[in-house]
Amino acid sequence: xxxxxxxxxxxxxxxxxxxxxxxxxxxxxxxxxxxxxxxxxxxxxxxxxxxxxxxxxxxxxxxxxxxxxxxxxxxxxxxxxxxxxxxxxxxxxxxxxxxxxxxxxxxxxxxxxxxxxxxxxxxxxxxxxxxxxxxxxxxxxxxxxxxxxxxxxxxxxxxxxx
Amino acid sequence: xxxxxxxxxxxxxxxxxxxxxxxxxxxxxxxxxxxxxxxxxxxxxxxxxxxxxxxxxxxxxxxxxxxxxxxxxxxxxxxxxxxxxxxxxxxxxxxxxxxxxxxxxxxxxxxxxxxxxxxxxxxxxxxxxxxxxxxxxxxxxxxxxxxxxxxxxxxxxxxxxxxxxxxxxxxxxxxxxxxxxxxxxxxxxxxxxxxxxxxxxxxxxxxxxxxxxxxxxxxxxxxxxxxxxxxxxxxxxxxxxxxxxxxxxxxxxxxxxxxxxxxxxxxxxxxxxxxxxxxxxxxxxxxxxxxxxxx
Numbered sequence: 001x002x003x004x005x006x007x008x009x010x011x012x013x014x015x016x017x018x019x020x021x022x023x024x025x026x027x028x029x030x031x032x033x034x035x036x037x038x039x040x041x042x043x044x045x046x047x048x049x050x051x052x053x054x055x056x057x058x059x060x061x062x063x064x065x066x067x068x069x070x071x072x073x074x075x076x077x078x079x080x081x082x083x084x085x086x087x088x089x090x091x092x093x094x095x096x097x098x099x100x101x102x103x104x105x106x107x108x109x110x111x112x113x114x115x116x117x118x119x120x121x122x123x124x125x126x127x128x129x130x131x132x133x134x135x136x137x138x139x140x141x142x143x144x145x146x147x148x149x150x151x152x153x154x155x156x157x158x159x160x161x162x
Numbered sequence: 163x164x165x166x167x168x169x170x171x172x173x174x175x176x177x178x179x180x181x182x183x184x185x186x187x188x189x190x191x192x193x194x195x196x197x198x199x200x201x202x203x204x205x206x207x208x209x210x211x212x213x214x215x216x217x218x219x220x221x222x223x224x225x226x227x228x229x230x231x232x233x234x235x236x237x238x239x240x241x242x243x244x245x246x247x248x249x250x251x252x253x254x255x256x257x258x259x260x261x262x263x264x265x266x267x268x269x270x271x272x273x274x275x276x277x278x279x280x281x282x283x284x285x286x287x288x289x290x291x292x293x294x295x296x297x298x299x300x301x302x303x304x305x306x307x308x309x310x311x312x313x314x315x316x317x318x319x320x321x322x323x324x325x326x327x328x329x330x331x332x333x334x335x336x337x338x339x340x341x342x343x344x345x346x347x348x349x350x351x352x353x354x355x356x357x358x359x360x361x362x363x364x365x366x367x368x369x370x371x372x373x374x375x376x377x378x379x380x381x382x383x384x385x386x387x388x389x390x391x392x393x394x395x396x397x398x399x400x401x402x403x404x405x406x407x408x409x410x411x412x413x414x415x416x417x418x419x420x421x422x423x424x425x426x427x428x429x430x431x432x433x434x435x436x437x438x439x440x441x442x443x444x445x446x447x448x449x450x451x452x453x454x455x456x457x
Contacts, residue, residue, distance in 0.1 A: 029173060
């Protein structure tokens with residue numbers, strides 16, 4: 001969708017995207033020539049259809065704030081379209097296939113992640129991130145290690161024949 | 163006054179650019195894959211997933227590098243059948259490594275992510291109206307999976323498709339013309355009719371239709387060591403294809419039902435562990451036909 005300032009015959013530029021409110025986004029465009037501003041207010045269906053494409057809505061600078069606000073509001077994150085998928089939230093307890101239901105096994109000792117390992121984790125889709133984190137931490141603990149670095153990740157790949 | 167196509171860009175939201183980036187990521191992720199084969203039907207319950215897994219196994223036994231993407235996100239079964247439920251996902255330098263079966267087939271299935279007691283759900287701004295956006299969301303998820311996992315160098319990436327003739331065509335659209343289709347039916351007129359609709363729908367797409375497999379083509383009775391009828395409709399007779407008119411694509415083979423094979427699937431054992439049986443030989447024959455149809 002594009003917006004044109006008719007008096008100036010000039011394409012309008014996206015300025016801000018307000019966090020979703022009851023499924024509605026408020027997206028402000030302005031004309032670079034005359035400064036006239038308009039707001040596009042989406043209904044929930046329009047918001048959802050665009051989010052379903054797996055895209056970020058809004059300018060880069062706004063995406064973090066929007067994503068944070070979305071998460072706080074319990075709506076889909078704007079930076080990652082899958083952040084709100086039920087099994088994939090960062091806070092979700094991972095499923096332990098051996099134990100059955102989620103969250104029944106308390107992890108005894110915290111495992112730290114190096115920045116490089118954390119960066120690798122950040123590269124993967126949000127919906128598998130909690131599972132990956134828990135699985136790797138378990139892999140490390142089983143070897144008496146309490147820090148996950150890139151060597152551990154490579155060892156896990158090798159161990160599981162990947 | 164300027165019209166839509168007179169204006170470069172979209173003023174800053176970059177929606178089209180982001181979609182193009184997603185497509186580029188998918189193309190990059192699949193650059194090392196020689197053949198993309200989608201196993202579909204249109205009809206549910208005909209054994210698409212079982213055939214996909216065991217054909218993959220038969221091809222793997224020939225030394226080919228194989229991966230399976232279980233595209234049935236709402237009813238994933240490959241994780242259980244391939245023995246990768248609760249598998250570990252390990253982040254690589256850029257992408258995620260895929261779990262593998264004991265015989266080395268890489269498998270992605272939502273069944274590895276979501277326990278069978280739970281359904282795949284997405285939060286939505288449009289509650290109660292999922293029919294308006296759900297398919298788009300699922301295809302975006304498919305794109306994310308294709309672009310985020312390490313498919314690497316493969317001879318075949320097999321897609322285990324969900325049921326629905328219209329869904330089959332949507333996958334053809336999404337996966338592009340380089341994806342070939344193998345359809346699965348059973349010896350029932352109802353199933354053949356639905357698969358014929360899928361054939362008709364896919365015929366309008368540029369994708370190659372490799373042929374179809376008639377699954378559950380009788381059942382293998384171990385006591386008698388014979389194939390007995392399973393459906394009232396006669397099994398497809400490859401020697402007399404006119405007996406099953408209307409499909410219009412080659413039959414790559416028939417596979418009888420074997421209760422023991424079903425048990426193996428439930429337990430996640432590979433076909434290689436199944437003793438030499440008519441079913442195993444039939445699957446091996448179909449795998450060979452599939453391979454020949456691709457070359």
